Amino acid sequence: MAVEVDAIAGSVPDPAAGGKVRVTWYTDPHNVWCWGCEPMMRRLEIVYPDRVEVHLRMGGLFEDFSPVREQWARMSGGRWTASVEAFFDAVANQHRMPMDAPRMLGSVDDFDSTWPACIAAKAAEARGRDPGRQYLRALREAWCLDGRGIHRRSVQIEVAREVGLDTQAFSEALGDGSAERAFREDREVCEREKVTGFPTFEIRLGDVKARIDGWQPWEVFEDVLRQVDPGIAPKPVPVTEASVAEILRRYGRCATREVSAILGTPDDDAEILLEELEGGGKVLRHVVGGGIVWESAGGSRDRIASPP
Incomplete structure (x- = not known):
């Protein structure tokens, strides 16, 4: 990898550009x-x-x-x-x-x-x-x-x-x-492009590009993203139950690892918030293989908007 x-x-890209x-x-x-x-x-x-x-x-x-x-x-x-x-x-x-x-x-x-x-x-x-x-x-x-x-x-x-x-x-x-x-x-x-395996990513801004061959944790991917665009900054997501509930309302169901990636926290911290929501009846836990998938109790999921 x-x-x-x-x-x-x-x-090097101009961050102000x-x-x-x-x-x-x-x-x-x-x-x-x-x-x-x-x-x-x-x-x-x-x-x-x-x-x-x-x-x-x-x-x-x-x-x-x-x-x-x-x-x-x-x-x-x-x-x-x-x-x-x-x-x-x-x-x-x-x-x-x-x-x-x-x-x-x-x-x-x-x-x-x-x-x-x-x-x-x-x-x-x-x-x-x-x-x-x-x-x-x-x-x-x-x-x-x-x-x-x-x-x-x-x-x-x-x-x-x-x-x-x-x-x-x-x-x-x-x-x-x-x-x-x-x-x-x-x-x-x-x-x-001589891509022979998956996943492969090309990350490009102007004349600067990076290539990632094979899976990498989100933390490594984001580090490469910052090398390509040193001026890029993530929109802060509060590490709160409300944020987690909103994530699940948007997507319907997420793995613990996905919630932690969005929040930018360790998996254990995300799981604590998810368990608090579960205790309040706001999310549902589904054991899948050796992991957990969390689902909004409202049952929503990301759907494609109908054309006007």
């Missing part, structure tokens, strides 16, 4: 390391709303998963799902985003490629960058938290409906080839 900072033209930092995220909905990047993405949305914009590129982790499945089966004496479950648990322990590995593996009998989910993400992004981001997040929740088979068209449409997308337009984008063409354009960008 490498972090490279490269001043292309040898110049303004302008947004552009973060390009090369990703795949199925990638469990990318799921671990969600705390930083939510922190960017909340504390840098006017200073950072995120652009998504779908990389397509596996066009054909069959050779990987066969290799794991040979290495594990036919018990490939046990090997993958152990891998998922190890990844979750490192990035601290909950994953229900048994349920995830319960939906992969007909799984042979990550490309369909990538194409679905591009179908959503046809509505705009924000709808695309919301849909990608919902796909990841469906896979990592709920164990739903996001490679299936039926599940992709269900998730689109859940976040408020126009499912007819979404289905048309999947069926007419436009979403697949957009995905293949992303693949071409990945090849041109």
Whole structure:
């Protein structure tokens, strides 16, 4: 996992000049390391709303998963799902985003490629960058938290409906080839930029850019962000129960690690606030794998606004 900072033209941005930092995220909905990047993405949305914009590129982790499945089966004496479950648990322990590995593996009998989910993400992004981001997040929740088979068209449409997308337009984008063409354009960008693994991030402001290959904690990501834009400053979020309640009202459900990232505090401090809200009946606790997902008792979630 490498972090490279490269001043292309040898110049340092003027903090007074303004302008947004552009973060390009090369990703795949199925990638469990990318799921671990969600705390930083939510922190960017909340504390840098006017200073950072995120652009998504779908990389397509596996066009054909069959050779990987066969290799794991040979290495594990036919018990490939046990090997993958152990891998998922190890990844979750490192990035601290909950994953229900048994349920995830319960939906992969007909799984042979990550490309369909990538194409679905591009179908959503046809509505705009924000709808695309919301849909990608919902796909990841469906896979990592709920164990739903996001490679299936039926599940992709269900998730689109859940976040408020126009499912007819979404289905048309999947069926007419436009979403697949957009995905293949992303693949071409990945090849041109020599992106071979996910997640990969390019962080750019003017002539200064940084590249992060592989998952990093949000604290490391933010340090690189400050190297690219020394003048950037997060919007302060009070470390209070009211702030946590507002975060959950906005997003519907969050992992402890996500709340701590938004607040800029250790996980333990965030969990204390969450437990206080739980005691007051304002949030609900759901144990997922070895972690916890917190849900607003009001049951709200981030939905895409209907067009005027």
